[in-house]
Amino acid sequence: MSAEASGTPPLLEVEGVSKGFPGVQALDDVRLDLRHGEVLALVGENGAGKSTLMKLLAGIYTPDAGVFRMNGRDLLLDGPRHAQEQGISIIHQEFNLMPDLTVAQNIFIGREERGAGIFLDDRALNRRAQDLFDRLGLALDPAEPVERLTVARQQMVEIAKALSFDAKVLIMDEPTAALNDAEVDVLFELIRRFRSPETGVIYISHRMEELARISDRITVLRDGRYIDTLVTAETDQRTVISLMVGRQLAGDDRPTGSAPAGEPVLSVRGLSTKRLLRDVSFDVHAGEILGFAGLMGAGRTEVARAIVGADRRDSGVISVRGREVQIQSPADAARLGIGYLSEDRKQLGVLLERSVRENIVLASLKDYLGALGFVRDRRIETTGREYVQKLRIKTPSTAQLVRNLSGGNQQKVVIAKWLAKDCDVLIFDEPTRGIDVGAKEEIYGLLRDLAGQGKAIVMISSELPEVLRLADRIAVMAEGRLTAVLDNAAATQENVMDYATRFSAEGTITR
Amino acid sequence: MSPTTTPQRSDTPSTSAYAAVDAGTPRFARLRGSLQQLLAAASLIVIVVFFSFASSHFFTANNLISILTAATVTGILALGTTFVIITGGIDLSIGTVMVLCGVMAGVFLTYWGWPLWAGVAATIVFGGLIGLINGVNVSVLGIPPFIATLGMMLIAAGLSLVISGTKPIYFNETPEFQSIMNLSIIPGMRFPLGVLIFIVMIVIAAVLLSKTIVGRYTFSIGSNEAATALSGVNVRRWKIIIYTMAGLFVGLAGVLSASRLSSAQPTGGMGLELEAIAAVVIGGTSLQGGKGSIVGTVIGALIMAVLTNGLRIISVPQEWQSVAVGVVILVAVYLDMLRRRRAG
Numbered sequence: 125m126s127a128e129a130s131g132t133p134p135l136l137e138v139e140g141v142s143k144g145f146p147g148v149q150a151l152d153d154v155r156l157d158l159r160h161g162e163v164l165a166l167v168g169e170n171g172a173g174k175s176t177l178m179k180l181l182a183g184i185y186t187p188d189a190g191v192f193r194m195n196g197r198d199l200l201l202d203g204p205r206h207a208q209e210q211g212i213s214i215i216h217q218e219f220n221l222m223p224d225l226t227v228a229q230n231i232f233i234g235r236e237e238r239g240a241g242i243f244l245d246d247r248a249l250n251r252r253a254q255d256l257f258d259r260l261g262l263a264l265d266p267a268e269p270v271e272r273l274t275v276a277r278q279q280m281v282e283i284a285k286a287l288s289f290d291a292k293v294l295i296m297d298e299p300t301a302a303l304n305d306a307e308v309d310v311l312f313e314l315i316r317r318f319r320s321p322e323t324g325v326i327y328i329s330h331r332m333e334e335l336a337r338i339s340d341r342i343t344v345l346r347d348g349r350y351i352d353t354l355v356t357a358e359t360d361q362r363t364v365i366s367l368m369v370g371r372q373l374a375g376d377d378r379p380t381g382s383a384p385a386g387e388p389v390l391s392v393r394g395l396s397t398k399r400l401l402r403d404v405s406f407d408v409h410a411g412e413i414l415g416f417a418g419l420m421g422a423g424r425t426e427v428a429r430a431i432v433g434a435d436r437r438d439s440g441v442i443s444v445r446g447r448e449v450q451i452q453s454p455a456d457a458a459r460l461g462i463g464y465l466s467e468d469r470k471q472l473g474v475l476l477e478r479s480v481r482e483n484i485v486l487a488s489l490k491d492y493l494g495a496l497g498f499v500r501d502r503r504i505e506t507t508g509r510e511y512v513q514k515l516r517i518k519t520p521s522t523a524q525l526v527r528n529l530s531g532g533n534q535q536k537v538v539i540a541k542w543l544a545k546d547c548d549v550l551i552f553d554e555p556t557r558g559i560d561v562g563a564k565e566e567i568y569g570l571l572r573d574l575a576g577q578g579k580a581i582v583m584i585s586s587e588l589p590e591v592l593r594l595a596d597r598i599a600v601m602a603e604g605r606l607t608a609v610l611d612n613a614a615a616t617q618e619n620v621m622d623y624a625t626r627f628s629a630e631g632t633i634t635r
Numbered sequence: 636m637s638p639t640t641t642p643q644r645s646d647t648p649s650t651s652a653y654a655a656v657d658a659g660t661p662r663f664a665r666l667r668g669s670l671q672q673l674l675a676a677a678s679l680i681v682i683v684v685f686f687s688f689a690s691s692h693f694f695t696a697n698n699l700i701s702i703l704t705a706a707t708v709t710g711i712l713a714l715g716t717t718f719v720i721i722t723g724g725i726d727l728s729i730g731t732v733m734v735l736c737g738v739m740a741g742v743f744l745t746y747w748g749w750p751l752w753a754g755v756a757a758t759i760v761f762g763g764l765i766g767l768i769n770g771v772n773v774s775v776l777g778i779p780p781f782i783a784t785l786g787m788m789l790i791a792a793g794l795s796l797v798i799s800g801t802k803p804i805y806f807n808e809t810p811e812f813q814s815i816m817n818l819s820i821i822p823g824m825r826f827p828l829g830v831l832i833f834i835v836m837i838v839i840a841a842v843l844l845s846k847t848i849v850g851r852y853t854f855s856i857g858s859n860e861a862a863t864a865l866s867g868v869n870v871r872r873w874k875i876i877i878y879t880m881a882g883l884f885v886g887l888a889g890v891l892s893a894s895r896l897s898s899a900q901p902t903g904g905m906g907l908e909l910e911a912i913a914a915v916v917i918g919g920t921s922l923q924g925g926k927g928s929i930v931g932t933v934i935g936a937l938i939m940a941v942l943t944n945g946l947r948i949i950s951v952p953q954e955w956q957s958v959a960v961g962v963v964i965l966v967a968v969y970l971d972m973l974r975r976r977r978a979g
């Protein structure tokens with residue numbers, strides 16, 4: 125963390141870099157310097173240009189203007205391979221693995237072990253991967269196909285791949301978005317081990333509390349421009365956030381809700397599945413937000429999927445407004461006014477090759493049909509624009525393809541899709557994953573408004589502070605069971621964690 | 636997430652990365668790939684057993700050899716196109732290009748009087764050249780494979796007619812040409828050289844796909860093309876190589892089919908590409924790319940050949956044979972999808 129000795133150039137310097145896309149100036153005269161041995165956090169709102177800057181450094185895009193220097197020497201980055209050879213390794217925001225190949229084949233793609241001529245030596249490749257894992261302390265099987273791994277393990281493969289290059293600069297674009305707390309600890313441990321006087325890390329994250337734990341300095345971008353660089357030890361979250369969003373955010377007052385009276389809109393009784401769930405029962409009332417807390421794997425997503433018929437239920441009764449209903453598929457659920465926003469945006473939530481507005485009205489397209497079944501484009505545009513404004517989706521127009529949006533803005537489109545559909549019950553699974561702090565507040569506000577309009581909302585989140593901040597009541601799960609339903613006033617970080625770890629006390633933790 | 640996942644406490648000691656990542660997938664998951672091939676092989680055996688009982692003329696050495704002979708040309712086309720399909724592409728031109736290659740063999744050997752070896756080599760290279768053009772169209776010009784090879788399919792169909800003057804070319808200068816396919820290599824049996832060539836090509840294709848750099852990139856591109864490119868692999872170049880390779884297989888198939896008939900027939904070939912693709916798909920290769928095997932393709936080609944042969948032997952009319960093959964394709968692909976859905 126030592127300040128750079130005078131005269132020694134920084135490990136990596138970025139100066140006057142600009143990059144435009146049709147209709148968007150993603151970066152405008154941005155600078156940044158990474159010192160030897162440090163972890164530099166890069167923060168900014170969704171669409172601020174963080175990923176774009178990193179893709180320039182990784183040789184994926186070429187800048188319109190600007191220079192890069194490494195140890196004082198100008199860097200020319202001609203393609204991803206070239207950037208890697210110069211010591212810049214990147215872990216992308218979106219997964220970049222080949223699911224059909226094995227772990228070792230993924231890590232060394234493009235750098236295969238050759239036997240004679242064109243022949244591969246996979247045994248040597250697996251040995252090399254095993255050496256790498258031993259060095260990093262990772263428990264991965266080199267010969268396992270990547271498609272069989274959980275998201276967290278896939279992330280570990282990505283990290284191992286990035287570290288397998290003789291990297292000097294390691295760039296991580298939201299590496300923790302899909303990880304739970306324990307996995308984040310492992311990641312940080314890897315970062316600490318990687319850090320040396322010859323190396324440095326650029327770390328992008330929307331999780332503010334991580335910055336203090338891992339970073340030495342914080343560089344803030346806003347609207348494609350460089351704002352400031354702060355020393356982590358000398359600043360606080362509030363300052364960083366206000367630099368990011370350029371305004372003060374509302375305070376974080378918690379709801380004072382208790383179970384509203386009246387008939388529940390959705391009630392679930394004795395829900396069980398073969399895989400995991402055991403006898404889960406709860407009610408959600410009109411006008412309330414029911415938060416689901418628990419550790420990863422506790423079964424929160426499974427509850428949502430079982431309710432909407434995405435997974436098979438073994439037993440359990442679901443009633444809407446007191447009437448028992450049969451839900452076999454998400455389409456049935458939607459017909460009954462139950463909307464489900466899944467945690468896996470790429471696979472289930474969004475059509476990348478379609479426009480922002482088409483995606484927003486996708487779930488409610490029925491409402492946009494005119495005479496003879498023609499689609500009423502003008503109304504779609506109006507709705508599209510309304511939500512782009514409400515959620516502050518950063519896009520040049522509603523006709524932009526979702527593929528071209530930044531990761532967080534894609535997530536906002538998914539949320540808009542369900543807000544645009546008039547559902548009585550909305551189930552949101554990790555709605556704010558990858559979303560910046562400012563936009564989170566906006567989404568919290570919108571969820572509150574929706575509840576205020578009499579909708580029943582179920583929100584699943586791995587971020588406990590978020591659940592405490594938003595939910596009127598908190599359902600806590602552990603090992604497929606509901607261990608508690610607490611009124612917000614009665615809930616604290618400590619007692620929720622306590623209920624969330626109810627069953628793991630009996631030594632189920634491996635090693 | 637595996638069903639046996641145990642919840643992790645957030646205070647798990649972080650020094651060991653082992654603890655944080657949940658329990659891995661069960662070992663038997665890895666057997667599943669070979670299980671799929673076993674199932675395809677099992678269906679082949681069921682069909683063979685069925686026809687063996689249905690007719691005493693079916694399970695004889697001679698008939699089995701004629702099934703292999705019938706499978707040879709489509710099979711070799713299917714081998715090459717397996718690579719293309721695993722990359723997530725498709726090649727609709729292989730049928731008519733094969734015919735064009737036969738015509739070119741006639742041009743080299745009969746019109747130009749080249750020696751046998753040179754004419755055969757030139758024909759195979761010619762097939763590779765067409766594959767190269769397909770590859771460039773797909774990966775450099777960015778034309779979708781379906782369209783690029785559809786265009787080539789029509790071009791090749793036309794060129795065959797133009798070059799041959801719409802008449803068959805006979806190999807009068809090189810009568811030995813017909814032995815490439817037909818020469819009997821086992822005394823006392825009608826085991827043709829062509830079938831041996833097919834078997835050799837199966838081995839070559841299988842080794843290429845599973846043991847070489849070409850195969851690795853074939854899977855990698857089909858699995859996630861963007862990620863492969865980001866890893867620094869020159870995806871364009873490898874796609875060109877893969878299409879070219881498939882073209883070489885087409886060239887060889889052209890030689891064998893012309894040799895079989897002792898003449899280059901300038902018409903036909905259309906529809907053969909679909910038979911080859913059907914063989915690949917029955918064999919469990921995914922049209923989405925990323926998954927597939929040579930063993931599967933061979934089994935697929937054999938299933939098609941056995942069906943055609945067996946239905947004829949039990950005197951099912953020609954029209955119904957096509958219906959049966961169509962049904963088999965649908966059933967095979969549906970079963971495969973069921974398996975996948977359950978696995979995923």
Ligand SMILES: Nc1ncnc2c1ncn2[C@@H]1O[C@H](COP(=O)(O)OP(=O)(O)OP(=O)(O)O)[C@@H](O)[C@H]1O
Nearest residue numbers: 145150170171172173174175176528529530531532
């Ligand atoms: N290929 C592209 N075509 C058009 N616009 C693009 C493209 N890539 C990025 N953009 C735009 O550039 C801007 C910056 O995007 P970038 O992905 O760098 O944001 P980010 O800071 O990483 O945001 P997030 O936190 O949401 O990941 C966004 O407005 C985005 O829509």
Ligand SMILES: [Mg+2]
Nearest residue numbers: 175217530531
């Ligand atoms: Mg980003």
